[in-house]
Amino acid sequence: MRALSMERGFSIINIKQLRNDIKKWKIKEAINTLSLTKDKIEVLRELLRDKDSTIRGNTLFIIEKMVKEGYLKKEEVEELIDDIIALLKDPNERIALDAIKFLRYILENVELSDKNYNKVMEALMEVVSSGKGVLGEYAAEGLGILGVKISKLVRKIIKLLVSLIKGSKEREVQSAAMTALTEIASKSKDKEIVEEVMDEIMGFLDSEDKYLRERALSAIGRVVTTQRGRISKGLIDRVREKVSLFKSGGLEEKASEVLSALAAAEKESKQEEYRGYKIEQLLDMEKHEVVAEMAKENEEVLERVLEMLSSQDYIRKTDALWVISRIVDFLGPSRAYSILPTLGDLAKSKNPWVRSTAVKTLSNIYFLYPGTKNYIVSLLDLLLKSSDKKAVEAGLELIKEISTHSPTKDLFTAAIILTLKRLGDKDMRLPILRFYALTAENLLYLDRDILEAMFNKLNEIYKDATDEEKKIIISLLDLINTLLKKEEKA
Numbered sequence: 001m002r003a004l005s006m007e008r009g010f011s012i013i014n015i016k017q018l019r020n021d022i023k024k025w026k027i028k029e030a031i032n033t034l035s036l037t038k039d040k041i042e043v044l045r046e047l048l049r050d051k052d053s054t055i056r057g058n059t060l061f062i063i064e065k066m067v068k069e070g071y072l073k074k075e076e077v078e079e080l081i082d083d084i085i086a087l088l089k090d091p092n093e094r095i096a097l098d099a100i101k102f103l104r105y106i107l108e109n110v111e112l113s114d115k116n117y118n119k120v121m122e123a124l125m126e127v128v129s130s131g132k133g134v135l136g137e138y139a140a141e142g143l144g145i146l147g148v149k150i151s152k153l154v155r156k157i158i159k160l161l162v163s164l165i166k167g168s169k170e171r172e173v174q175s176a177a178m179t180a181l182t183e184i185a186s187k188s189k190d191k192e193i194v195e196e197v198m199d200e201i202m203g204f205l206d207s208e209d210k211y212l213r214e215r216a217l218s219a220i221g222r223v224v225t226t227q228r229g230r231i232s233k234g235l236i237d238r239v240r241e242k243v244s245l246f247k248s249g250g251l252e253e254k255a256s257e258v259l260s261a262l263a264a265a266e267k268e269s270k271q272e273e274y275r276g277y278k279i280e281q282l283l284d285m286e287k288h289e290v291v292a293e294m295a296k297e298n299e300e301v302l303e304r305v306l307e308m309l310s311s312q313d314y315i316r317k318t319d320a321l322w323v324i325s326r327i328v329d330f331l332g333p334s335r336a337y338s339i340l341p342t343l344g345d346l347a348k349s350k351n352p353w354v355r356s357t358a359v360k361t362l363s364n365i366y367f368l369y370p371g372t373k374n375y376i377v378s379l380l381d382l383l384l385k386s387s388d389k390k391a392v393e394a395g396l397e398l399i400k401e402i403s404t405h406s407p408t409k410d411l412f413t414a415a416i417i418l419t420l421k422r423l424g425d426k427d428m429r430l431p432i433l434r435f436y437a438l439t440a441e442n443l444l445y446l447d448r449d450i451l452e453a454m455f456n457k458l459n460e461i462y463k464d465a466t467d468e469e470k471k472i473i474i475s476l477l478d479l480i481n482t483l484l485k486k487e488e489k490a
Contacts, residue, residue: 015043022047022058030062035071041079048083053092060087060095064102067110074110081106081116085123088135096135100127101334104142107149117150121157128176129164133371136176137333144183147193154184154193162200165212172370174212178204179333179369182219186226194230198223202242214251214405217243218329218368221258225296225330228265236262250404269297279304283319292326302327306335309342318354321346325357328364336365340372344379347394348386355394363401376402377414384418392428396435409445416450420457429461433472440479448487455480 014033021030034040047059063080066072084106087099103120106112112120124146127139143161147154157180164177178201185197201223204216220239224231240262246255274282274290279301282291295302308320324331324339331339343365346358362379366372376398383395399415402408419435422428443451458473458480465473 018043019047019050019055022062023052023054025058027058027062027065031066031069031071034062034066040072041076044080045083048080048087053090053095056087056090057092057095057098060084060098060102064105067106074112077106077110078112078116081112081119085119088123088127088139093135097138100124100135100138100142104138104145107142107145114152117146117153121146121153125157125160128161128180129168129173131168131170131172131176133172133373134333134337134369135371136172137179137337137369137371140176140180141183141333143180144187147180147184148187148189151190154188154190155196158184158193158197158200165204171211175215175368175370178212178215178219182222183332185219185223188227189230191230191232194223194227195232195235198231198235198239202239205242205246210250211405213246214254214367217246217251217254217258221254221261222296222329224258224261224265225293228269228297231265236265264293279308280316283316288319288322289326292323295323295327296330302330302335306339309339317346321354321357321361325361325364328361328368331365333369333371336369337372340365340375344375344382347379347383347398348388348391350390355390356397359394359398360401362398363405366402367405373411376411380411380415381418384415384422389427389431392422393431396431400435400439403439403442412439412442412445413447413450416446416454420454423457423461426464429465430469433469433476436476437472440476443479443483448484451480451484455484 018030018033021033034043037043044059044063048056048063050056050059063072063084067077084099084102088096088103090096090099103124107120121143124139124142128136128143130136143157147157161177161181165174165181168174168177181197181201185194185201188194188197198220201216201219204212207213207216220243224236224239240259243255243258243262246252274287274294277285279291279294282288282294291301291305295305305320305323308316309324311317311320328336340362343358343362346354347362349355349358362376366376380395380398383391383398386392386395396415396419399411402411415435419432422432443454446454455477458477462470462473462477
């Protein structure tokens, strides 16, 4: 920052002291200082461009707090839009993510000019199309808000998102774009827009890509449930006819969930039947399914269930886990990301049901939001290196669950590398070998050097393996040998 030249222009504040306060997280002092000058926008603009990432990130937080507390007017926020948008490309991903979150706050709470709405839309669309995992998913939520709020832009946003899904081969791009479409369709108050987006989403049910078909089914189920009062009988019939065709191909369960949602959309809402009951009362009455249905339709119920997941009360925590495991499609990226650490802890539980349910929920979140990959990999590393057999089994189950949605080469390769090292431990050997057998079709995705290492390791442990282990080893060796020979011929 050009401290000297700025001090000439802002004689009543000490820029160096302000910068020091910001760096040391003295937020109250920094805001008090900024409120003393009429030229605070220029000061904030310079701070957002500071070479120190801590200054940039903390300044972003200060600006949001100043907006919330009324220190910055609408016009002043608009003056900072370009610099906030620039932070979406910040080399520090944490700052880029905070900038996206702040833009979301602005979209929800500040009225912008048409010009700036367009700028925000283009910036968020660029992030979605970049395939930057978590950033793209949070940007998708922002586009959803923008599409619902600004009728002038919604059709343009829809068209761009559909084009992205059809034109990109990157899973992260397709996923983020589908998330944005789902957000618009599930929250729009315009019946016409809801039907238009639903028709576009239903078009992906004809895709050759199983991932897109499953994502489309998830989106349709959410929209049908949240928009029960806005979708027409004609749309319900079209969806039912289309979804009823999924009687094979591994999507029967998801299709069945959508058909159940369609049936529920034609009945009275659960909220009416149980109005007046507290969530805790319903859970004590064993009405978990009712709470799940209410959480799909009511944001306040959903937030209460999410709070319960962090409860110190073990029964309430497991109640919440049951409900959340049934409504993953309705969380959205920000809520899904917020519960990852808790789910990771529950995946290490000694209780088999808790462990299995947490693992399946994590798998479903990964399917919807591939940006969770880094978290999932770090969790797998922790689980598969554990000395606790149950933790290792949880890690293997997580990989198996993820593979049922869509084979993921990187994750499966990482799991093989981590588990090959554990085959020397006789206590861990059988669960690992069973995992290899259950996911054998994914060996097709492994590189030759990994297959060879696996072949050699299995040969090495065969001599002191149990009879059950030997049967699995022989079948795996035969398969790997076949794959290696095919590669040689090719």
